[in-house]
Amino acid sequence: MEDAVQEKYDAIIIGGGVVGCMVARWLSRYEMKVLLIEKCSDIGTATSSANTAIVHAGYDPLPGTLKARMNVEGNKMWDQLAGELNFAFERRGDYVVATTDEEFETVKTLMKQGEENGVPGMILLSGEEVKSREPEITPNVTGALWASTGGICDPFAVTVAAAENAVMNGVKVMLDTAFEDFVMEGKRIVGVKTNKGTFGCRWAINSAGLYADEVMHKAGVRPEFVIKPRVGEYFVLDRAEITINNVLFPTPTSKGKGILVTTTVHGNTIIGPNSVLKDDKELKAVTREGMNEIWDGALKLVPGLADKRRCIIAVFAGNRPLGNAPCKNPAVKYNSDFIIEIPEEVQGFVNLGGIESPGLTSAPAIAQEVVNLLKEAGEPMQEKADWNPIRLPRIHFRDLERRDQEKLVEKDPRYGRVICRCENVTEGDIIAEIHAPIPATNYDAIKRRTWCGTGRCQGGFDMPRVVAILAKELGVSPLEISKKGDESKFLQRPTKVTEG
């Protein structure tokens, strides 16, 4: 009985990170019944929630790899995407900074690689030019690559906006729903077993991020493919303290892109990441060594940070799913390429794996690639007559001019009550997210959507108030409210109550 199929879908997307949500949004355009399942209590909580928030130009990946093609194709899609989904995206451009003549040679190689990948808008700058453009840069700068198509975004907003647009266009999203296994008929996937029941499907799409290896193994695909979590640690600095105009990368080494200094769309300076291979996919811990490593790394690019360590307002770590898939092009020796395929071993399976950096940049291109693969596989992919690509922006009190704030408060007084004083987030902002198409039902979900609690007091003031608002709006006791899902409740019991 427990295997009885509850409902049948044309496609089930496994995993609601930025890639899964983008695929959902792309599929929502077609006459297909689509379900997205996410094991956590919100979408976009793993790799999509803790990264550098950069839309990469595309000079990094090795030419000929899938990463290179997806990066460059993806980058071109962001202006339209941001326009349709209304999230914060700024094409600020980025620098790869050299501090020795040797490094400048590496930077020149990087530019050649970028040209080969088809990256537009790159130039080489002298040390003096870089100094005049970015006053905070190290005086040791010997030159830089400037890539004008590099951008920054709010990655939480991207994921939420894509998922909301998918929901608006008929996709069903189930949170707290964990993949357990596939239902197979011979070599064909016909359903997905979850902790919330079994659902039938003609296509299962693996966008499980850190767990993509385990999901594909359940389908009998690529048993040799393994994902290693690659931890990156970050610092966020108080907005008021230092201003970096653009994205500053160091010259990459064999170990990776290195520790960069960048700005967020909210104006905070962000520093990181390092790169440490770990075994535990769930552990997102920062370490003393890691914090020192990223701080030292940042000082090499921006020495003016030296007396700003007290301005750190947040420390976090993210896990990137480093895979071991060889590049499909045998001429290219590369063993951590993206997997985007309909494998031959099973039917009804779209397999995405190893989508680490530049995964965020590539997400729209990957979604388009999934559509292309399905078409090639004979899916009719008939466009809906009423598909609406526009997801309207949510009003945020903090972003409005004073006169508009005044009008908003007049219309809805809940926007007059400031809950997070550092970031000026109001009760109205929070309630709107609790009742949004993808409801925010815990503290971190509210935080990612509204920026509540991300300022210098880090929730010290707002946390009890947000818990109270969540409890009231969801109609439950404050004891039920969690930081990030049922296992992380804030409160344990009422204080002692006197009898009578």
Next chain:
Amino acid sequence: MTKDLYDVVVIGSGPGGLAAAIAAKKNGADDVLIIERDVELGGILLQCIHNGFGVEIFKEDLPGPGYAQRFINEALSLGIDTLLDTMVLDINANRRLYVTSKRHGFKEIHSRAIVLAMGCRERTRAQINLPGSRPAGVYTAGTAQRWTNVEGYMPGSHFVILGSGDIGMIMARRLTFEGAKVERVLELMPYLTGLTRNYVQCLLDYDIPLQLHHTVNRIIGNHRVEAIESVQVDDRLQPIAGTEEIIPCDTLLLSVGLIPENELSKMAGVKIDPITNGPFVNDEFQTNVPGIFAAGNVVHVYDLVDWVTEAGFSAGASAARYAVAERQKENRSIPMIAGENVRYIVPHRLDKSHMQEEDIRLQMRVRNPIEEPVWVEVHDGSNLITRKAEQYVRPGEMVTVELKPKHFAEVEKAQSLTVNIVKRK
């Protein structure tokens, strides 16, 4: 109902703010307003339900809410206005405030003097670069105190407290009363950072161990805190390898220092001392911005509330004096009204007291030419103050008339002066 203009506006209704408002009212300020972001007056005192307040001022040992209530009663009986559940979004150097609230909407308020009494905020785990995961169960001591004492919920059962600040030690005792187990208090420094009396009354009396020269090496647990790893530190406060110890717990409270809350002060151009993190003030608690005063923990972090109250009294009295002087200056300043056939007058306003020392020349232009003799007359509404004869007036030619020290006696009572240009016949 609140007014658009006040003598003194006080931001914050903790002990510093309440005392400032009371002192302002008692020292000559007519209209005083307290703006408070919480739903009732009292500030952080309302969650400090332990005793130890008022020993200096009242020679009594009161709990926080009781101490606050005495000042709240006095403020209300003095007729001080309040705006509760209201956040100040912005202040500028001209003492104009922009505030918002659910109940009262969006308001702009002008004040002759402002007392900043926003108190302080707690340092967070990021500011002390605390390593480990980011589960639920890591709270500042003040946040836990609010949950326990105001909202009536226990944030955990097995606690470790980092920092021997007063709030941390007081919470150790409070949580013990509520049936929780406080496993340990860790202090990075080789000495206690709070009051000795709190160490005795909150830790010793309840057998809660304090470890000096120890800190949290990492937080363990992905969803909820499962344990912390403690570590001993050396004289440079660096962890000593080999001294790590895993302490199982479900909650870590941080009592690692307070920082004066001056984001609004900075908006108004108030200069901040990098050592106290509070405004530079003179002996009247006035900041570098004229008319903006500051009192209490917003200036520097105090150990006893009684001293905060005293600072509030002092700042409030100074603010009142400033506001009264401002008001007198405003009363002395009267508008010049362009009357018959006068297009405008410069100056637009006149400080009457200046007439005592020197001639004031009023400069004006006429609307229409009058090609015959005219009087340029200065009236105060009922009486003619002075007049000057001209043969003609033309828009192209500026007209002037002087007010002299001998006119002061008459002008002193005037609310405005009007200039008319009329034909002599």
